[in-house]
Amino acid sequence: MSDPAVSTIPPGDLPIPSDQPAVEVDQLNFFYGDFQALKDISLSVEPRRITALIGPSGCGKSTLLRSLNRMNDLIPGVRVEGTVKVLGSDIYAPEADLVALRTKVGMVFQRPNPFPLSVYENVAFAARVHKTARGAAMDELVERCLASVFLWDDLKRNLRKSALDLSLEQQQRLCIARLLAVVPDLLLMDEPCSTLDPAATQGLEDLMGELAKQYTIVIVTHNMQQAARVSQDCGFMLLGELVEFDKTENIFENPQDPRTDDYIRGRYG
Amino acid sequence: MTSVTKQKIAFTILGGITVLVALPVLLIVGVIVKHGLGAISWEFLSTAPSDGMREGGIFPAIVGTCCLVVTAVVVAVPLGVFAAIFLNEYAGDNWLTRLVRLAIINLAGVPSVVYGLFGLGLFVVVLKFGASILAGGLTLALMNLPVIVTASKEALDAVPQTFREVSLSLGVSKWKTIRHLVLPNAIPGILTGIILEVSRAAGETAPILFTAAAFYLPGLPQSIFSQVMALPSHLYAISTQVPNISLETRYGTALVLLALVFIVNSFAIFLRARLRAKRRW
Numbered sequence A: 001m002s003d004p005a006v007s008t009i010p011p012g013d014l015p016i017p018s019d020q021p022a023v024e025v026d027q028l029n030f031f032y033g034d035f036q037a038l039k040d041i042s043l044s045v046e047p048r049r050i051t052a053l054i055g056p057s058g059c060g061k062s063t064l065l066r067s068l069n070r071m072n073d074l075i076p077g078v079r080v081e082g083t084v085k086v087l088g089s090d091i092y093a094p095e096a097d098l099v100a101l102r103t104k105v106g107m108v109f110q111r112p113n114p115f116p117l118s119v120y121e122n123v124a125f126a127a128r129v130h131k132t133a134r135g136a137a138m139d140e141l142v143e144r145c146l147a148s149v150f151l152w153d154d155l156k157r158n159l160r161k162s163a164l165d166l167s168l169e170q171q172q173r174l175c176i177a178r179l180l181a182v183v184p185d186l187l188l189m190d191e192p193c194s195t196l197d198p199a200a201t202q203g204l205e206d207l208m209g210e211l212a213k214q215y216t217i218v219i220v221t222h223n224m225q226q227a228a229r230v231s232q233d234c235g236f237m238l239l240g241e242l243v244e245f246d247k248t249e250n251i252f253e254n255p256q257d258p259r260t261d262d263y264i265r266g267r268y269g
Numbered sequence B: 001m002t003s004v005t006k007q008k009i010a011f012t013i014l015g016g017i018t019v020l021v022a023l024p025v026l027l028i029v030g031v032i033v034k035h036g037l038g039a040i041s042w043e044f045l046s047t048a049p050s051d052g053m054r055e056g057g058i059f060p061a062i063v064g065t066c067c068l069v070v071t072a073v074v075v076a077v078p079l080g081v082f083a084a085i086f087l088n089e090y091a092g093d094n095w096l097t098r099l100v101r102l103a104i105i106n107l108a109g110v111p112s113v114v115y116g117l118f119g120l121g122l123f124v125v126v127l128k129f130g131a132s133i134l135a136g137g138l139t140l141a142l143m144n145l146p147v148i149v150t151a152s153k154e155a156l157d158a159v160p161q162t163f164r165e166v167s168l169s170l171g172v173s174k175w176k177t178i179r180h181l182v183l184p185n186a187i188p189g190i191l192t193g194i195i196l197e198v199s200r201a202a203g204e205t206a207p208i209l210f211t212a213a214a215f216y217l218p219g220l221p222q223s224i225f226s227q228v229m230a231l232p233s234h235l236y237a238i239s240t241q242v243p244n245i246s247l248e249t250r251y252g253t254a255l256v257l258l259a260l261v262f263i264v265n266s267f268a269i270f271l272r273a274r275l276r277a278k279r280r281w
Ligand SMILES: Nc1ncnc2c1ncn2[C@@H]1O[C@H](COP(=O)(O)OP(=O)(O)O)[C@@H](O)[C@H]1O
Pocket: A032, A035, A037, A055, A056, A057, A058, A059, A060, A061, A062, A063, A064, A075
């Protein structure tokens, strides 16, 4: 793997003013049919930082993450109350543009899920669909995005290789590269390392640190050590509630809520 | 009896049954080739029948069948694929879509002669297309639609849901996701449906008998409103209504029909294999 210290992230594309929160969630309630998965959640995510959401399995971390790019809309029978503002605009407003929202807010899934296409075509996918780049410009885009996730040196001779033949870590990096090609501002990551071994996890965490120089990242993890290692802000969730949201060091060293304390000390498993 | 011998006996019986299933197909092909091969000549393939259909070739029937199949495919494939896209990607599970699905399943079981009568009523008489390539092609298309819709829907359904999710999460609209990701991945399965239906459209006699087929028409069709000869109806005609026709001519006609279907199928299967090898998950 290349040295993460040598950043190849492209300059420019820094649209979030530093003083404005990237995400503001206000009194969000979320229902799967009759089941309330999120209860009165309020939080704000600062730009160009890594915000982690931790909590036991089933507490609503993924649901909260997926309500930030409205991926929950695909599930029938869901209902949302409250407001979510991403980069200043209310994403649940009736006039909200889902396609525009999702180009600004990208998502990395739990399992690496490259398309059954070549490495090159995976990265090029969105630009091909929207016809925003071709020929040399497309080559340049693919190189830039692969370089941003430190895959370029490994794969530059194998761009026509099927993405499905890559290692899991490479696949997950490729999925991030595919996402960067859309030029998002906010990256949502739902347990992105859960299928990776420790070395690959370490690699991906280094990458997150690099990406946070330019992008705002919200990561869900059930691995507390990972949250402590990578994030600057951290929220602890339990049974659909956001119990505590603070700077990461405060959560881990000086939690205000006894339930957070219990979790940090490993009493929920 | 030990379990090993039992297993051997079971394998032998199962193997025998498999051969038994394949045997009729091989016999049919064998008999047709044996009796028909002698009739095949350039003249047979490229000239019109003569001498009350006892001499000459079957060229107009070959052309007619090709015209009918092409018309049927051109109509049925886009309609069927779009219907499948609608059913699988857009329509939810409600009484209307359940009704449509039920109708499609039942239509697939309707005997082809019923399609023929329906085509006669609608296309030939009411819409006044007359007995023509258009009327026959549309009738065949109707007959093909249920299978094409069902196969296409299954192929779309088999494309993993995560592909759609990822594409939507990349800010690609639903239609573009279908167009650029789901459909390309479903093409091999869709082709399977089309392959099946091309053979059926080429081989069925009943649907075209009243809607397109001419008994004897040595010229070539001038437009889609022309009546045509077609291989299956020609075979039917010479086998039942032309006395003293040589066995060779009849089997030769069947052989050409078989070869035509075989060529189209091999091409489609080859195409499907190429596409499958390229896209997998
Ligand atoms: N599609 C769904 N339909 C109904 N309930 C769901 C659905 N997805 C998740 N849930 C429920 O919502 C709760 C939160 O789920 P989730 O957000 O996936 O938790 P986490 O990511 O923290 O493990 C769980 O109790 C889960 O059973």
